Amino acid sequence: DIQMTQSPSSLSASVGDRVSITCRASQSISNYLNWYQQKPGKAPMLLIYAAFSLQSGVPSRFSGSGSGTDFTLTISSLRPEDFATYFCQQNYNTLLTFGGGTRVEIK
């Protein structure tokens, strides 16, 4: 299995802050990396695919970068609706694996 490690596991930030979340794969996955947002009681929602491509309808304040083993999700200016948990996911292998999640909380 490809292990995905996210950091931090949680962070506190204010509206308007720039926030970055990192994800590291246990082996190179090229850019087969997706980012999801999950709110309590809801299914995850795909934000970014192929490491940096924005899913249709997702605000441009979300961006992704990276390749190989190290990836970053950045929210340029945090809005109230962005407080949620974020997961990375590799789809390099048929066996999809996810990071442990980063909870973004209001400071």
Next chain:
Amino acid sequence: QVQLQESGPGLVKSSQTLSLTCTVSSGSISSGSVSSGTYYWSWIRQPAGKGLEWIGRIDKSGSTNYNPSLRSRVTISLDSSKNQFSLKLSSVTAADTAVYYCGRHFYDRSGYLTNDYWGQGTLVTVSS
């Protein structure tokens, strides 16, 4: 857009078999390969307060892939006539207590998972 809805018992006794069905609407489960990629019908679970675990997937031909950690206990099947697909997980224990999601994953021709739809999820509790 396609919609998915999980259904099945919310409580299963330990050592028994968990059975869930996902009903697909506004889209045919027989959709498979299109010129731009391939659809797969998947199951993913999430224990309370924890991360996501991919269980497995099936394509329109009935070809399956399973998580090796669950392979000996999992069966995913397709019923095109009902536009449904199903999950069976045998010999369950408390560790199988989770919210179970069904989903449709689209992989483009380069193999990137570029689009997906998820059901709302259903909580299954394994009791002793």
